[in-house]
Amino acid sequence: MRYALWVLALALSGCVTVDTDLDHRTQVADWRDEVIYQVMVDRFEDGDPNNNFNVDYRRPSAYHGGDWQGLINRLDYIQTLGVTALWISPVVRNVEEDAGFASYHGYWTQDFLNVNLHFGDLAKLQALVRACHDRGIKVILDVVTNHIGQLFFYDINRNGQPDIVFFGGGGPGSGSQNPDQPSDLRRSSEWDPEYDSRGVQGFTSLGENGPAPVVWVEQPEINRTPPMPAEFQNPDWYNRRGRVTVWENEAAATFEYRREQEILGDFPGGLKDLATHRRDVQEALVRVFQYWIDAADFDAFRIDTLKHQEPAFFEVFAPAMRKFAKRLGKQNFFMFGEAFDGNDALLGSYTQGQGVDSVFYFSAKYRVFNGVFGNGDATANVQRLYEERSAEDVPGRPRYSITPKEDGLTDSEGAPLVTPQVLVNFMDNHDVPRFLYEFPELAKLHAALVYLLTIDGIPCIYYGTEQAFDGGPDPSNREDMWLSGFATDGATFKHVQQLIALRKELAPLRRGDVTFRWSTEHTGDESDAGLLAFERAYQGARVLVLINAQDRTLSHPGVPTGFAPGTTLTDRLSGDQVAVGADGTIRAELGARGARILVAR
Numbered sequence: 001m002r003y004a005l006w007v008l009a010l011a012l013s014g015c016v017t018v019d020t021d022l023d024h025r026t027q028v029a030d031w032r033d034e035v036i037y038q039v040m041v042d043r044f045e046d047g048d049p050n051n052n053f054n055v056d057y058r059r060p061s062a063y064h065g066g067d068w069q070g071l072i073n074r075l076d077y078i079q080t081l082g083v084t085a086l087w088i089s090p091v092v093r094n095v096e097e098d099a100g101f102a103s104y105h106g107y108w109t110q111d112f113l114n115v116n117l118h119f120g121d122l123a124k125l126q127a128l129v130r131a132c133h134d135r136g137i138k139v140i141l142d143v144v145t146n147h148i149g150q151l152f153f154y155d156i157n158r159n160g161q162p163d164i165v166f167f168g169g170g171g172p173g174s175g176s177q178n179p180d181q182p183s184d185l186r187r188s189s190e191w192d193p194e195y196d197s198r199g200v201q202g203f204t205s206l207g208e209n210g211p212a213p214v215v216w217v218e219q220p221e222i223n224r225t226p227p228m229p230a231e232f233q234n235p236d237w238y239n240r241r242g243r244v245t246v247w248e249n250e251a252a253a254t255f256e257y258r259r260e261q262e263i264l265g266d267f268p269g270g271l272k273d274l275a276t277h278r279r280d281v282q283e284a285l286v287r288v289f290q291y292w293i294d295a296a297d298f299d300a301f302r303i304d305t306l307k308h309q310e311p312a313f314f315e316v317f318a319p320a321m322r323k324f325a326k327r328l329g330k331q332n333f334f335m336f337g338e339a340f341d342g343n344d345a346l347l348g349s350y351t352q353g354q355g356v357d358s359v360f361y362f363s364a365k366y367r368v369f370n371g372v373f374g375n376g377d378a379t380a381n382v383q384r385l386y387e388e389r390s391a392e393d394v395p396g397r398p399r400y401s402i403t404p405k406e407d408g409l410t411d412s413e414g415a416p417l418v419t420p421q422v423l424v425n426f427m428d429n430h431d432v433p434r435f436l437y438e439f440p441e442l443a444k445l446h447a448a449l450v451y452l453l454t455i456d457g458i459p460c461i462y463y464g465t466e467q468a469f470d471g472g473p474d475p476s477n478r479e480d481m482w483l484s485g486f487a488t489d490g491a492t493f494k495h496v497q498q499l500i501a502l503r504k505e506l507a508p509l510r511r512g513d514v515t516f517r518w519s520t521e522h523t524g525d526e527s528d529a530g531l532l533a534f535e536r537a538y539q540g541a542r543v544l545v546l547i548n549a550q551d552r553t554l555s556h557p558g559v560p561t562g563f564a565p566g567t568t569l570t571d572r573l574s575g576d577q578v579a580v581g582a583d584g585t586i587r588a589e590l591g592a593r594g595a596r597i598l599v600a601r
């Protein structure tokens with residue numbers, strides 16, 4: 001059955017009761033109290049076989065049948081783990097497949113205002129959000145504002161069909177003057193030609209002849225049809241410069257030139273880049289994503305490919321979302337963006353002004369989770385990255401914004417929250433190999449999880465981490481969750497569950513200021529090598545966290561604390577007790593990759 005017929009069959013079979021007047025009652029009191037759980041809907045649970053068109057479990061690049069009903073069916077599991085906010089993969093209708101790869105991940109938009117029928121209909125999406133809200137679970141929507149799916153080709157040779165064209169070597173088009181590409185013989189797909197800062201050029205044997213025409217495609221059998229709403233069919237709404245190529249030889253490019261390509265080029269895979277500097281494009285994107293807040297009652301957005309847009313776009317988009325959510329009666333609508341980059345200063349630049357509230361903390365993924373807990377780098381790196389949050393890359397302006405946004409996030413008492421308090425920490429996601437793939441030692445994972453769930457910011461757990469999934473690069477890291485049997489008795493599940501429970505019980509772990517008590521440059525056999533100690537204090541209560549990032553027992557005296565001399569501390573992980581000495585210090589005694597979460601008791 002082809003796509004169009006399948007859509008028709010689904011429409012006839014479904015009994016759709018869309019709620020057109022939602023009551024937007026769910027409020028987030030304080031985002032620091034939340035623990036995010038990220039799911040790729042297609043891979044979590046198949047709750048409805050009726051939408052399993054074009055499903056093939058044997059191919060990792062195909063749809064696997066997971067859907068919103070599956071999530072509804074597994075909310076008990078999600079709640080048992082203890083997470084409080086569910087981040088779901090994109091919901092909009094996609095190009096069905098492209099070059100043998102399917103759009104199960106949801107990042108290939110064809111229609112900004114309709115749902116992807118693989119996952120259910122709008123009524124089912126509303127039912128999912130309602131079912132989550134009934135349990136106090138908030139829902140975060142993944143949105144793409146940078147590009148659409150591969151819906152047009154550049155007709156470089158102007159024959160009306162998509163071709164492979166050749167440049168140089170004396171053949172047709174040998175006159176290509178593209179300043180961004182080497183001039184030797186080169187082949188190029190009209191679907192996805194290489195970057196040209198002038199815009200992709202057309203040519204004949206007589207030479208270049210102006211911008212290559214954009215040709216929209218009608219292939220309803222794979223839902224490759226012009227974008228909707230129809231205003232997105234304006235060729236001027238796209239940058240039309242072709243695919244980012246600078247990554248292939250990144251070292252040779254200046255930072256500015258790399259940023260130009262990243263921001264204006266098509267994302268690899270022929271994903272056509274929207275001209276998001278244009279006022280009319282900005283307004284159209286504001287309208288379609290405001291629609292989703294209203295239509296399904298989402299509580300937050302995770303914004304894809306932040307790095308491929310100019311920060312100025314988000315100074316228009318983010319305030320428009322905040323104002324709209326507030327008008328609906330929703331406080332604390334939260335937006336965090338994904339800039340897939342270890343450059344901490346670049347991440348911070350997106351949080352300035354009225355832009356996004358927060359970012360996915362990639363620099364911590366690389367430097368802390370992979371670096372310290374995976375590779376055994378010195379724990380001083382943790383403290384260093386922390387202190388860089390206030391580095392002044394621009395004089396007088398901390399790297400991560402400490403200026404409250406208008407209509408922005410507040411704490412439970414209504415005082416403003418700023419970016420460094422709500423950075424989204426993660427060790428696994430759908431774009432990087434899982435931690436256990438790169439560092440196949442459960443003890444390392446467990447030590448890293450202690451850090452994730454005790455440091456400040458908002459922890460984000462990618463589905464399957466709690467099942468010790470160890471998938472490699474995309475698509476291996478997008479495992480079928482149902483293969484785990486949704487077991488709740490595994491060691492890693494119980495570890496995560498215990499840490500989340502402690503975070504909920506102990507307010508300093510959620511909201512407390514951080515004071516580093518010990519970190520070290522040592523990585524050898526010194527007595528403090530691998531030791532990380534930090535304290536979190538909130539409204540007079542404090543929690544001291546000790547983690548041993550190395551694979552040997554550790555015993556080190558004289559770790560300072562903020563507790564009064566003579567206080568007896570209890571480790572909430574083991575029940576052991578530790579006495580604070582007359583000088584206010586304790587002796588750190590930790591097993592290999594062990595941890596303690598100490599409270600006065």
Ligand SMILES: [Ca+2]
Nearest residue numbers: 046048065067
């Ligand atoms: Ca299904």
Ligand SMILES: [Ca+2]
Nearest residue numbers: 155159161163
């Ligand atoms: Ca052509």
Ligand SMILES: [Ca+2]
Nearest residue numbers: 263273308309
């Ligand atoms: Ca862009």
